[in-house]
């Protein structure tokens with residue numbers, strides 16, 4: 001008798017905008033060819049009445065969705081929820097988000113990494129009382145909403161040059177040291193053990209000489225997500241040349257990616273890194289996002305399909321326990337290049353790195 005190929009169902013629950021960008025025919029077709037069916041979860045109906053799926057992929061907010069996932073896991077203990085809502089939750093707060101960076105164990109002699117100095121401001125009184133935070137931070141600072149819940153409001157930032165610029169801010173906010181970084185940000189996309197680093201344009205440096213002449217503050221939102229035409233209207237960004245920017249060391253990026261994946265127990269995220277121009281070999285993680293815009297990576301279809309195949313192969317081999325293990329494989333492919341949003345160089349693989357990680361007892365994907 002002919003053996004029937006086993007097929008796997010991945011249910012996805014995404015906001016409309018995300019669904020429109022991520023769920024492309026090219027992804028659906030490639031996954032299908034490899035035995036994986038991506039099936040839309042109807043968020044208007046109870047999750048518990050749908051499927052059962054082998055895996056649930058999701059980016060939705062709120063307690064109701066979390067409860068639905070919990071109930072689903074109870075009913076179908078074998079379903080893989082990628083990723084766990086509890087693990088995703090820490091990325092919804094800009095303090096707990098960056099605490100993950102300090103949980104990375106890491107040895108790298110030539111480069112260092114960390115996060116910018118930052119202070120949590122809950123009320124206007126503390127905000128205007130510069131003595132409260134002035135010992136930690138110097139102007140310019142960036143004010144970021146504490147909550148990162150995917151709303152437009154949560155992306156509204158201000159670059160604050162002086163006391164006058166503080167007046168418009170609405171706590172709770174995180175005041176973060178603005179660090180000159182040459183106008184280039186590195187976005188590192190992680191999909192399980194796969195890591196890709198791309199360059200994007202960022203805020204330009206603020207010179208110490210110019211600082212006294214700058215007025216109040218500058219409001220902005222998702223600068224590194226602007227399209228070419230949106231940006232070219234703005235003289236602000238014209239001076240920067242992305243091609244000239246040197247990439248960060250690959251070993252450093254892969255160490256941080258593996259470390260964050262393990263510390264956060266997340267498989268699908270990206271993080272933003274800047275290089276402190278004053279120090280040169282010091283890198284700072286400034287933001288971590290759950291399930292970012294993968295569709296902007298050329299070839300994302302294969303990356304995601306490989307990831308699903310890995311997960312299901314391991315599941316079939318009985319080496320997954322319903323939770324995805326977080327150890328990095330010894331081989332981590334790092335693709336370094338620009339991505340489609342800016343000047344696209346196709347992101348060809350430049351090296352295969354050997355990692356010194358022991359796999360230990362944990363299961364890994």
Ligand SMILES: Nc1ncnc2c1ncn2[C@@H]1O[C@H](COP(=O)(O)OP(=O)(O)OP(=O)(O)O)[C@@H](O)[C@H]1O
Pocket residue numbers: 116142144148154155156157176177178179180181185201202203221222223224225272274286287289
């Ligand atoms: N500490 C910092 N020093 C210098 N520039 C910074 C700093 N923090 C943020 N920026 C700039 O502000 C931009 C937005 O900050 P951040 O990434 O925290 O916001 P976000 O809205 O969460 O972004 P995303 O769209 O990636 O989710 C960064 O891409 C970078 O250009």
Ligand SMILES: O=P(O)(O)O[C@H]1[C@H](OP(=O)(O)O)[C@@H](OP(=O)(O)O)[C@@H](O)[C@@H](O)[C@@H]1OP(=O)(O)O
Pocket residue numbers: 017018021059148149150151187222224225270289291292293294296
């Ligand atoms: O669509 P979403 O709401 O998930 O938007 C995410 C966006 O991806 P998109 O490109 O698909 O819009 C991401 O862009 P890149 O980092 O990949 O450039 C980043 O801005 C996230 O912070 C956003 O997530 P949020 O913080 O708002 O939850």
Ligand SMILES: [Mg+2]
Pocket residue numbers: 272287
């Ligand atoms: Mg960011």
Ligand SMILES: [Mg+2]
Pocket residue numbers: 148287288289
């Ligand atoms: Mg963000």
